[in-house]
Amino acid sequence: MWIVPEAAINGLLDHDDAFTAIEAVFGAMARDDAYNFPVVREALGGGRQYGFKSGLDRAGGQLGVKAGGYFPGNADKGMINHQSTVFLFDPDTGVLQAAVGGNLLTALRTAAASAVSIAHLARKDAKVLGMIGAGHQSAFQMRAAVRQRRFEKVVGWNYHPEMLPRLADTAAELGLPFEAVSLEELGAQADVIVSITSSEAASLMDAHVRPGTHIACMGTDTKGKQELEPAILTRAAVFTDEVAQAVSIGECQHAVAQGLLTDAAITAIGAVINGAHPGRTSDDQITVFDGTGVGLQDIAVAARAVDLAREKGLAQEVAL
Known part of the structure; x- marks a missing residue:
């Protein structure tokens, strides 16, 4: 499997990459070529939220899940409040293919979604x-x-x-x-x-x-x-x-x-x-x-990040 650490994301995926990935997956969803699974989200107290967003993109050949949430006390610890990791699996075998740092990706995919809406509406x-x-x-x-x-x-x-x-x-x-x-x-x-x-x-x-x-x-x-x-x-x-x-x-x-x-x-x-x-x-x-x-947004940008990281030698391959 491939690991793309959070530190490698900055400078790897730009707004245009994210826009293209999100626009494509929204289109696939509307064609029923991709769908999201039910969201699991739990309140942990003190404003903390933790959950899972996942889905299958048949058109893009991606299956995955983002695990993470919102932890409002993180700012006092020098960390951002949103913390997450995206895991990608082979949709045919279920074998884990990649683990990708999801913090910056979350910000990029959220911004890309609003940008897609501005572009079209x-x-x-x-x-x-x-x-x-x-x-x-x-x-x-x-x-x-x-x-x-x-x-x-x-x-x-x-x-x-x-x-x-x-x-x-x-x-x-x-x-x-x-x-x-x-x-x-x-x-x-x-x-x-x-x-x-x-x-x-x-x-x-x-x-x-x-x-x-x-x-x-x-x-x-x-x-x-x-x-x-x-x-x-x-x-x-x-x-x-x-x-x-x-x-x-x-x-x-x-x-x-x-x-x-x-x-x-x-x-x-x-x-x-x-x-x-x-x-x-x-x-x-x-x-x-x-x-x-939606989970498919995270899966789409994470898959693109893996491709770019492998091309640039920034992904680490490990045996699980």
């Missing part, structure tokens, strides 16, 4: 990017988003304003001006909004969102988490990575629970990628992508 003339959240993943989200449209400005808001310099620094790195704003002003200016928080209460309200906005809601991946007021989803075209997961642990869970949204009103973004659904149908339409994060 945002207005072509989008000029202002709005960022809600300034945690570890926010910089990855911004870097991936700006590759999809010719943004001229970034506006941002965070629950903890002292963290906003991360957004300002990332925007400067990308050659874009940054402005810290209220949520009302963010909604008034932004053509695309990326929300990446771990909130358990809605921050972006229906009144904040103007016609034509695309929202990539990337933080809600557990029961109880919430970033958007459910009323937003009732006047938007709603897309997701996987419908079953969106209604159970994604942002859609709240609108569905309140009877404001049905499963049938949610479209897998793979259908847009494959041309089976038109996606955005007007410049005034609000579109929402509920990025819940």
